[in-house]
Amino acid sequence: MDFIYGLPIFDGFSSIVIVVDRFSKYETFISASKVYPFEQAARLFLKYMVKYWGVQNIIISDRDTKFAGRFCNELFKLMRGVKQPIRVHLRMLPVEAACTKCDCDRAGKRTKKWEDRKHGDVNFKVNDAVLAKLSGILHNPYHKGLVLIYEGSFKVLKWVGIMAYRLEFPSTIQAHPMFHLSLLKLYHQDEEKLDRGKSHQEPIGVKASYNKEVEVIHAERSIHRVGQWPRHEYLVQWKGHP
Known part of the structure; x- marks a missing residue:
């Protein structure tokens, strides 16, 4: 998180609060009318960052430790007021829903592509x-x-x-x-x-199926082997054969 101030005034804004995600490098630029103290900076961070991205584990800023401590205390105080932790656990953040939908769509298209190669109408x-x-x-x-x-x-x-x-x-x-x-x-x-x-x-x-007809069965025996089903054998007299 960084602050840029002293810019030419445009639409009543002369400063920019920049927040960059460390992993995705996604940048968020927040317009500000002046250099905000930690109370106003915490409100802007809650409105434009926590609302869409959730609570960050680590916040790195170029300001001193006093500003960072006061900023975090004010941010957590505002979050307790809106019960943000409860809402985080009860629902999915908008950015998470968008990323999940994109991943599901991409996986579905990839699966359909390989399935269509092997199957057709x-x-x-x-x-x-x-x-x-x-x-x-x-x-x-x-x-x-x-x-x-x-x-x-x-x-x-x-x-x-x-x-x-x-x-x-x-x-x-x-x-x-x-x-x-x-x-x-x-x-x-x-x-x-x-x-x-x-x-x-x-x-x-x-x-x-047999092409012969049984006339009489003379004998029968069962052969038992360890670990196998018993096998039955018959001594058969076929009709018309010796």
């Missing part, structure tokens, strides 16, 4: 071939590194609501056919080599 039509992400929906006994992220392709049967689609699943896949848009991806088939990109591994969630 994607809409599927009926009978389109899509890939579905089944790894996060169905139970998978294998490690996630050994399982395909997207399975398919599947045909789109219906557009449900705004962000969901109904797919046509074969009878061997035990999964609900409704999928959110974020779990689908358009399937691009290679026209020259139709088998390129197709996986020969069965999708997760496929229920066991």
Whole structure:
């Protein structure tokens, strides 16, 4: 905080009280009619600084220690009169609200910028071939590194609501056919080599099916191992086979 006096009179003011924030270097110039004693300087400081910036922890001035002590005593006396400490704890200062809003807006724009790079407006039509992400929906006994992220392709049967689609699943896949848009991806088939990109591994969630019919079960046993679920084995006689 500094004082400049002896300036040409303009609009009845001939002095300036300068207050500079030590960290942000934000400057505040307060017009004054003359060189104010500590009482008037404290009133100006309360009106133009404490009102918008709150109570400062450290105030540095070029005046002597007597002026600084009297200035601080007068400032705290005025603050007790307006109950400034209570208002500081009950609400946010205007400058804090403005800075917080700017930071939130900046963070939101930055997040939107990076999100838009990876996502766009994607809409599927009926009978389109899509890939579905089944790894996060169905139970998978294998490690996630050994399982395909997207399975398919599947045909789109219906557009449900705004962000969901109904797919046509074969009878061997035990999964609900409704999928959110974020779990689908358009399937691009290679026209020259139709088998390129197709996986020969069965999708997760496929229920066991046999092309033989059981005639009789001769024996059954359970294998128990430490730390594992018991495994059941059956001795089966297939119909039409020895």
